Amino acid sequence: MTQLESGGAAIGVATDIDGEARNASTPDIGADEFAGVGIDLLPPAISYAPLGNTTATTDRPLSITVTDLSGVPTSGSGLPVLYFRKGTSGGFSSSQCSFVSGTSYSCLFTYASVGGVATGDTIQYYLAAQDAAPTPNVTTNPSAGAAGFTADPPAASTPPTTPSSYVIAVALSGTQTVCASGCNHTTLTGATGMFNAINNGVLTGNLDIQILAT
Numbered sequence: 001m002t003q004l005e006s007g008g009a010a011i012g013v014a015t016d017i018d019g020e021a022r023n024a025s026t027p028d029i030g031a032d033e034f035a036g037v038g039i040d041l042l043p044p045a046i047s048y049a050p051l052g053n054t055t056a057t058t059d060r061p062l063s064i065t066v067t068d069l070s071g072v073p074t075s076g077s078g079l080p081v082l083y084f085r086k087g088t089s090g091g092f093s094s095s096q097c098s099f100v101s102g103t104s105y106s107c108l109f110t111y112a113s114v115g116g117v118a119t120g121d122t123i124q125y126y127l128a129a130q131d132a133a134p135t136p137n138v139t140t141n142p143s144a145g146a147a148g149f150t151a152d153p154p155a156a157s158t159p160p161t162t163p164s165s166y167v168i169a170v171a172l173s174g175t176q177t178v179c180a181s182g183c184n185h186t187t188l189t190g191a192t193g194m195f196n197a198i199n200n201g202v203l204t205g206n207l208d209i210q211i212l213a214t
Contacts, residue, residue, distance in 0.1 A: 043139030043149075044068035044131045046080070053169040055202045057117050060109040067103045068131035074099040077152040078136065082107035083159065084125035086114040092159060097127075117168050124163040130154040172198065173205030179212040 015021055048064040066072045066080055073079055079099065083092040093114055097107040107127070111117045130136040130151045138149035140156050142164060148157030177183035178194050187193045194209060 040068070040070040040131060040133040040137065042069065042131075043137035044072050044129050046127050046129050046139065046141035048127065048141070050164050051166045053167045053200065053202055055119070055169055055171040055204065057111070057119075057168060059111055062107045062109070062125075063100075064097065064105050064107060064127055065103045066105060066129045068137075071132040072103070072129060073132055078130050078132070078154065080105050080107070080127055080129040081153050081155065082109065082125060082127055083155075084109055084114070084123055086117060086121050086123060088122060088124060088165075092124075092126075094153070094155075096153065119168050119170055121168045122165055123168070124165045126160050126163045128154040128156060167200060170197065170201040171204040172201040172207055173203065175208045175210060177210045177212055183212060 045067050046064060047066075048062060051060070051062060054060065062082060064080065080097040082095045082097055084095070085092045093110070095108055095110050095113070097105040100106050109123065109125070117123065126140050126142055126146070128138065128140045128149075130138045136151035136154070138151050138154045138156075140146040140149075140160055142160040142162060145161030146156040146158060149155070150157070176185065176194060176197075178185045178188055180186060185192065185194045185197065188195055188211075190196065198207075
């Protein structure tokens with residue numbers, strides 16, 4: 001058994017060093033195409049577009065792609081899992097993803113499992129997936145710092161050091177005022193300034209910022 005078997009990528013080379021035909025889609029690694037028995041020792045690759053801040057407090061979907069040489073489960077306990085929590089400490093809740101088609105899966109933040117969410121809450125999350133190898137290989141995304149991988153369901157006893165995250169943000173629209181006192185903000189800059197509110201909020205309409213003299 002070897003990782004060389006069917007482990008290469010097709011680059012348009014039709015024959016090997018002996019003149020034998022290459023597999024058109026999954027050639028062997030190296031100069032020689034041979035009839036070996038493949039073994040998958042690598043975990044799957046998980047990819048997704050990180051979610052931005054939102055004003056919505058209803059359950060939120062996340063689309064992911066999971067690829068692997070030996071395939072990824074499309075049903076059962078081996079399906080990818082979304083792990084998430086409210087805040088930046090404590091344990092993670094889990095939500096099993098569902099298979100869509102090809103390498104695509106759909107995951108859902110089920111907020112009831114974290115007691116619901118409200119404006120100002122931070123949601124941290126990561127994904128775990130396993131492949132269909134005889135002994136499943138498990139990984140997470142993000143992966144840095146994650147350890148203690150187990151399968152069925154795919155999990156990590158130590159979560160990633162820096163999970164992905166987003167904020168249930170304030171909706172901004174209409175008129176916002178800036179002045180020394182009695183306005184929405186006392187300054188444009190700083191932690192409580194107008195610019196910071198824009199960076200961490202979500203624009204839901206036209207925003208008119210008025211700087212007033214005192």
